Amino acid sequence: MERNLxxxxxxxxxxxxxxxxxxxxxxxxxxxxxxxxxxxRQVLGGLANVVTGIAGLRNKMSDAHAASYVPSKYHxxxxxxxxxxxxxxxxxxxxxxxDKKGDTQQPSPEAKVE
Numbered sequence: 001m002e003r004n005l006x007x008x009x010x011x012x013x014x015x016x017x018x019x020x021x022x023x024x025x026x027x028x029x030x031x032x033x034x035x036x037x038x039x040x041r042q043v044l045g046g047l048a049n050v051v052t053g054i055a056g057l058r059n060k061m062s063d064a065h066a067a068s069y070v071p072s073k074y075h076x077x078x079x080x081x082x083x084x085x086x087x088x089x090x091x092x093x094x095x096x097x098x099d100k101k102g103d104t105q106q107p108s109p110e111a112k113v114e
Contacts, residue, residue: 016055020048027093047089050082 012019024030024044031044057071057079071079 016058017052020051023090024048027090027097029090029093047086050086054079054083054086 010022029044029047031041031048033041036044057075
């Protein structure tokens with residue numbers, strides 16, 4: 001995605017929060033923007049909190065690290081559904097911005113997270 005936005009992609013080092021901050025900046029989704037309503041600012045800030053929470057869950061509950069906590073099914077479902085919602089939102093923003101620029105290298109709609 002970063003390459004399609006005209007920037008050079010930085011290799012992913014496993015820091016999900018840092019990666020989302022880069023994407024946030026590239027797609028102009030920073031909640032500190034002055035040109036958006038307070039309500040939208042809260043939602044965008046909430047998305048950043050979701051990323052921070054998912055990163056924490058990944059560290060405590062996943063195979064990526066030594067699992068120190070076993071999630072309930074409803075916690076796992078919450079994490080998966082929140083991740084899908086966030087990924088779909090980011091992809092839709094990216095595709096909309098690419099469409100406005102007339103960019104022909106945007107991902108196909110099939111790339112959408114289901």
